[in-house]
Amino acid sequence: MITVNKISKSFDDVKIINDVSAVFDKGKTNLIIGQSGSGKTVLMKCLLGLLDIDNGEILYDGKKFDKDNISTISNLRKKIGMVFQGSALFDSMNVLDNIIFPLRMFSDKTDSEMISRAKEVIKRVDLKDVDSKFPSEISGGMKKRVAIARAIVLNPKYLFCDEPNSGLDPKTAIIIDKLIQEITVEYGITTVINTHDMNSVMEIGDKIIFLVEGKKIWEGTNQEILNTDDKMINDFVYSSELFKKVKLTQKKSTDLS
Amino acid sequence: MKFFFHIGRYFLMIKYTFTKFTKWSVLKKLIFQEIDDLIIGSIGIVAFMSFLIGGVVAIQTALAIENPLLPGNLIGFATRQSVVLEFAPTLISIIMAGKVGSFITSSIGTMRVTEQIDALEVMGINSFNYLIFPKIISLLLYPFLITLAMFLGILGGYIASVYAGFSTSFDFIQGIQLDFKVFHIIYTYIKTILFAFVLATIPSYHGFFMKGGALEVGKASNVSFVWTSSVIIIINFIVTQLLLA
Numbered sequence: 468m469i470t471v472n473k474i475s476k477s478f479d480d481v482k483i484i485n486d487v488s489a490v491f492d493k494g495k496t497n498l499i500i501g502q503s504g505s506g507k508t509v510l511m512k513c514l515l516g517l518l519d520i521d522n523g524e525i526l527y528d529g530k531k532f533d534k535d536n537i538s539t540i541s542n543l544r545k546k547i548g549m550v551f552q553g554s555a556l557f558d559s560m561n562v563l564d565n566i567i568f569p570l571r572m573f574s575d576k577t578d579s580e581m582i583s584r585a586k587e588v589i590k591r592v593d594l595k596d597v598d599s600k601f602p603s604e605i606s607g608g609m610k611k612r613v614a615i616a617r618a619i620v621l622n623p624k625y626l627f628c629d630e631p632n633s634g635l636d637p638k639t640a641i642i643i644d645k646l647i648q649e650i651t652v653e654y655g656i657t658t659v660i661n662t663h664d665m666n667s668v669m670e671i672g673d674k675i676i677f678l679v680e681g682k683k684i685w686e687g688t689n690q691e692i693l694n695t696d697d698k699m700i701n702d703f704v705y706s707s708e709l710f711k712k713v714k715l716t717q718k719k720s721t722d723l724s
Numbered sequence: 725m726k727f728f729f730h731i732g733r734y735f736l737m738i739k740y741t742f743t744k745f746t747k748w749s750v751l752k753k754l755i756f757q758e759i760d761d762l763i764i765g766s767i768g769i770v771a772f773m774s775f776l777i778g779g780v781v782a783i784q785t786a787l788a789i790e791n792p793l794l795p796g797n798l799i800g801f802a803t804r805q806s807v808v809l810e811f812a813p814t815l816i817s818i819i820m821a822g823k824v825g826s827f828i829t830s831s832i833g834t835m836r837v838t839e840q841i842d843a844l845e846v847m848g849i850n851s852f853n854y855l856i857f858p859k860i861i862s863l864l865l866y867p868f869l870i871t872l873a874m875f876l877g878i879l880g881g882y883i884a885s886v887y888a889g890f891s892t893s894f895d896f897i898q899g900i901q902l903d904f905k906v907f908h909i910i911y912t913y914i915k916t917i918l919f920a921f922v923l924a925t926i927p928s929y930h931g932f933f934m935k936g937g938a939l940e941v942g943k944a945s946n947v948s949f950v951w952t953s954s955v956i957i958i959i960n961f962i963v964t965q966l967l968l969a
Binding site (some may be wrong): 627 | 747749811826835839845846847848849
């Protein structure tokens, strides 16, 4: 579980994150949603310690995340897996080496043990015949799978995903979303996902936090977000014609019944 | 003020490069990879440039000497002094600022743009040590390249002057040996080590702290070359003033 208490972050006197408090539950996919520029990525970078917060505190399973305490932060980061928006695979390494990389850095396993563990996660993310290929030789969907495999190879306690299905076709996007959700439950991970994709919200949103201009204005589940009366959320959720039609159909069926 | 900000951040980067070391088994592979990219990969261009520069120095010296009273070994002497003291260490380092410096800035810059550096940091890896330390260590072999440049520069001068008829083989070799001071070689290697450190760190700085996308990677490589070559010239001036003046 990750707890965020009243954190703020400014750049050049402009508040990007404003007094945000939230709890990200274990074994659930916790979504941070909001329009582009609402502060989702900054919030995630603050959670990861890639950006310093101006005030407030972040607790990982009740322990304060102290960026200045090098040994604490090193130990914590070994328990964190991250799937970046652009996958962030190392160009100079093939798929297998990319996945083995965290093991090579932090485990005392032998080469054969590392390869065996890597093959295990490769199988888990449904990748086939890509071990020796380089990131430039595989598709966007495969890159995301490799990034997920690399993120879970050390059995992390926390998984962060920054727009994990951006740039993917709707079908692949849903497959990736489902894969993340399955892994979250299977490994009992606290998963935090940044997204503005309503399909993801509907498919895997166990818990949703809605950000507007750096402020948390709503919190709930994927079912609750569909039925809320909040205008700001409705403007966001029903911005696409598809969801407007879904809403209309729902309303009609409710009226009929 | 911005200038001092960059200087401060550069020295902080150096400090972080020598803290929280990456696992030796990983670092060892990275060092060998960097030796291959930065040193072995530069042998061709260094050999080509040094040989021709040595030849040009010898020909120009020969053409400038019109007085028949001047000794014939002067061409060899002037070629050796020019190549050993300046052309090999300084000019080759400026060429390397273009070749190796741009490579370092663009490779680290691309890693920054594609979030690969963020990925390292999220994993708890000291990205400064992981990316910059192997470059500094591999460039400790830079004096080997400069030695090669000195040898090939003098060889180029010898071939140009002897085969073009400006000097005899005996005179040229006598010129090379004339008034030889070991301290000049020490001075050259002191410069070379300092240049190697600059070649590894300034391009790394520009790659590491760049912001933006692919276009900015190109711009950063450009700025990196300007700064690296400028700092090499400044260090050259200071070291020459301190050690030879």
